[in-house]
Amino acid sequence: MNLYIVAGSLVAILALAGVAWMLRLGRDARIDGPEAAADAADQALPGFATVNAVVGADGAGALAVTGDGRVAAIKRHGARLAVREVRWDSVRATPAGMLVETGERPFGSVLVAGVSALDIRRLAPQLTRV
Numbered sequence: 001m002n003l004y005i006v007a008g009s010l011v012a013i014l015a016l017a018g019v020a021w022m023l024r025l026g027r028d029a030r031i032d033g034p035e036a037a038a039d040a041a042d043q044a045l046p047g048f049a050t051v052n053a054v055v056g057a058d059g060a061g062a063l064a065v066t067g068d069g070r071v072a073a074i075k076r077h078g079a080r081l082a083v084r085e086v087r088w089d090s091v092r093a094t095p096a097g098m099l100v101e102t103g104e105r106p107f108g109s110v111l112v113a114g115v116s117a118l119d120i121r122r123l124a125p126q127l128t129r130v
Contacts, residue, residue, distance in 0.1 A: 023079075030059035031074060031081060037062035041072040044083035048072060052123045056097055057114030063091070063098065065124045073100040073110040082107065093117045 031037050038050035041064035050072075053064040062074040064083075073086050084107050091100050097113040098120060 031055045031062045031076070032059070034062070036081075037064050037074050040064075040074050040081040041083050045072055045085050048085070054112065054115055054119055054123050056112040061097075061100075061110040061112040063100070063112055063115075063120070063123065069124065071124070073102060075108075075110045091120070 034053035034055055037053040037055055041048050041050050049066055050064040051067045053062060055062040060076050064072045071086055071088055072083050074081055074083050084102050086100055086102055091098055097111055098115045100110040102109060
């Protein structure tokens with residue numbers, strides 16, 4: 001009887017592991033590059049057409065910019081990427097990189113590690129001030 005309990009438990013554990021694998025739970029949703037950040041912003045925000053994007057050194061945060069100066073903050077959220085359009089005045093330089101304070105409690109802030117104000121100027125040259 002104990003053998004049946006152990007075997008049943010093992011089958012249940014393997015089934016749960018299979019479900020987690022199928023749902024991509026526990027995988028790193030690293031932002032793989034500017035193209036991935038641009039795709040995420042373009043898909044998540046209506047009318048958003050990214051012309052430039054930058055990803056932080058750790059792959060955890062990114063910024064995407066449109067030709068008319070709209071900006072989106074992108075970050076990991078579990079196995080997916082979360083995107084929010086933000087105002088430029090919510091983006092500021094810190095020693096660790098560019099910090100985006102969205103003001104949205106559930107979304108939180110986004111750190112684009114290793115990115116400087118000069119990188120942002122290159123990202124969005126149409127801006128006169130960052």
